[in-house]
Amino acid sequence: GNSVTQMEGPVTLSEEAFLTINCTYTATGYPSLFWYVQYPGEGLQLLLKATKADDKGSNKGFEATYRKETTSFHLEKGSVQVSDSAVYFCALSQEGYNKLIFGAGTRLAVHP
Amino acid sequence: ETGVTQTPRHLVMGMTNKKSLKCEQHLGHNAMYWYKQSAKKPLELMFVYSLEERVENNSVPSRFSPECPNSSHLFLHLHTLQPEDSALYLCASSPTSVGIYNEQFFGPGTRLTVL
Numbered sequence: 001g002n003s004v005t006q007m008e009g010p011v012t013l014s015e016e017a018f019l020t021i022n023c024t025y026t027a028t029g030y031p032s033l034f035w036y037v038q039y040p041g042e043g044l045q046l047l048l049k050a051t052k053a054d055d056k057g058s059n060k061g062f063e064a065t066y067r068k069e070t071t072s073f074h075l076e077k078g079s080v081q082v083s084d085s086a087v088y089f090c091a092l093s094q095e096g097y098n099k100l101i102f103g104a105g106t107r108l109a110v111h112p
Numbered sequence: 113e114t115g116v117t118q119t120p121r122h123l124v125m126g127m128t129n130k131k132s133l134k135c136e137q138h139l140g141h142n143a144m145y146w147y148k149q150s151a152k153k154p155l156e157l158m159f160v161y162s163l164e165e166r167v168e169n170n171s172v173p174s175r176f177s178p179e180c181p182n183s184s185h186l187f188l189h190l191h192t193l194q195p196e197d198s199a200l201y202l203c204a205s206s207p208t209s210v211g212i213y214n215e216q217f218f219g220p221g222t223r224l225t226v227l
Contacts, residue, residue: 042220043118043220044202100216104153104154
């Protein structure tokens, strides 16, 4: 079945460090891929998305590229801020399905 | 109000109580969802509604009873809960329940504690 695997956290970084959170997926066909972020005490917010192979989603300095050959959608940011501390979820959806498949989430803690 | 709202934000209840969680979306979407988020577990999809019709029920115990009176409102009725049901309950909506661009918009959640 379809699944999403994320690197386990927590990821702890200093401010202005480079961030990578790995995400790989298993799916038939051509899913859409998403990154959601959950700040403390809040629900999930869509951070970025990509709907076909080689698409790059970007938002707020975060980027992820849909790599079909490696079935990956890694999240990157060149310089993290303390305000980026949150839990990040990778997810996929496929046409004809009525749900998103989420990874387990990766907690990011950024220190000054 | 904009987006997806949930009330109450926090709820404490005993195992014999009956309570309801409310979700409202102001986005004109046709699909709504209930998720359960427990500590150190992946998000669990509980129910999916499309145009007020339940289209998915992921083996959720009958002590959770959803209701969708119209496409803007979704309720989760709770009765005889167990302490392990304590979690953050998230509501979401999307334009449709199918389709490759199934972007979901989430509410802030209700933090439920069962004593």
